[in-house]
Structures are given as structure tokens and as C-alpha cells.
Amino acid sequence: MTYPLSQLLKDAEERARQSGRQWTSQRADVLRVMADQAGPVTAYELLDAIKVVHPNPKPATVYRALEFFMELGLVHKLDSANRFVLCQHQHGQLHHRAQFLICDDCGQVKEIPVAPKLLAALEEQARVQGFQMAGKGLEVHGRCGQCRQRH
Ligand SMILES: [Zn+2]
Ligand SMILES: [Zn+2]
Structure with a gap:
């Protein structure tokens, strides 16, 4: 991966702070698990993967975290595959097409x-x-x- 995890987490926290949003350890966990995936995942697969870290993840929490990461430009949704993937670039706040x-x-x-x-x-x-x-x-x-x- 071109984007080391420690940098990703740092950037995520920084972007969240800049946009006045809350950064929580829960969100960091979701991002960590997301970064651990070999490729794009469905929300359901991500939820399953999170169960390894948190025995009873709330689906709503995971979905909200995904929405949050998309807003920050850290995660993309592939509409045609209905899957989510970590951004492979360090685009900065504004994500270009x-x-x-x-x-x-x-x-x-x-x-x-x-x-x-x-x-x-x-x-x-x-x-x-x-x-x-x-x-x-x-x-x-x-x-x-x-x-x-x-x-
Ligand atoms: Zn292939
Ligand atoms: Zn991207």
C-alpha cells in the first residue's frame, strides 16, 4: 500500500479536526480494519471484519463511520460494485475525480x-x-x- 497506516490515521484525525468533526477511537478502529482489507469490501463484509476487534459492532456505527470517511475523502464508494475502498492517494482535503x-x-x-x-x-x-x-x-x-x- 502506498499510504502507510500510521500516516493514514494521522491524516484522518487531522482532517476530522479541521472540519470540526469528532475523531473517536471507534472511528479509528473502523479505519484500521478498512485498511486491513485486501481490496474493496461491502459494508457487510466490513462489519464482519470488525467483529474480530469488537464482538458486537453496531451496524449504524460502521455505516456512519463509512459516510464520515467518504466525506473526508479517505474512502470511496464504488457504486458499480456497491463496495467501499480506501483512497489510494494522499489527495489532501479536496478529493479530485x-x-x-x-x-x-x-x-x-x-x-x-x-x-x-x-x-x-x-x-x-x-x-x-x-x-x-x-x-x-x-x-x-x-x-x-x-x-x-x-x-
Ligand atoms: Zn485481477
Ligand atoms: Zn482517492
Whole structure:
């Protein structure tokens, strides 16, 4: 991982403080477990993983923590896969649009910046239709390099 856990936790606490939000040990635990996952997880899988640390996690607490991390730009939701993934970059407070390369074989996700030209072209095409693009990222499905080698 390009983002060491200690740095992630420090950044998270710092961002929470800057946005006037509360940082709790519970949220730190959720983030730690999130960082421990091999790839993107469903909220349910995350809840299961948290049970190892906390015997009886409240689903609402975990969901609220996820929402909180998304607001801080530390976790992304992949709408097309209905899964959550830790941000792979240290973007700072403002999270720019990212491109997610989602492997349909192994489930791994790679987050890369969207080429500005590509983004401008997409937004322009949408604008011509009177359409405003939503979301923080472009989700591209396919097969990753490792899986392609295996087949
Ligand atoms: Zn990100
Ligand atoms: Zn793969």
C-alpha cells in the first residue's frame, strides 16, 4: 500500500479536526480494519471484519463511520460494485475525480487520477446534453494485468 497506516490515521484525525468533526477511537478502529482489507469490501463484509476487534459492532456505527470517511475523502464508494475502498492517494482535503480500474476477476481496484483532458471532454459532452455529472470517480471494469497473465 502506498499510504502507510500510521500516516493514514494521522491524516484522518487531522482532517476530522479541521472540519470540526469528532475523531473517536471507534472511528479509528473502523479505519484500521478498512485498511486491513485486501481490496474493496461491502459494508457487510466490513462489519464482519470488525467483529474480530469488537464482538458486537453496531451496524449504524460502521455505516456512519463509512459516510464520515467518504466525506473526508479517505474512502470511496464504488457504486458499480456497491463496495467501499480506501483512497489510494494522499489527495489532501479536496478529493479530485479519480479513475477506478476495477478487475472483475480478482476484485482488485486501482485508483488513478483522471486525465484532465478526458475529464474535460466527458464534462463537455454531458453539458451539451444539459447534464451534470455526479460522483467522484469514473469506474472502469475489466481485467487487471495480473489476471490477464494468468489466463
Ligand atoms: Zn482517492
Ligand atoms: Zn485481477
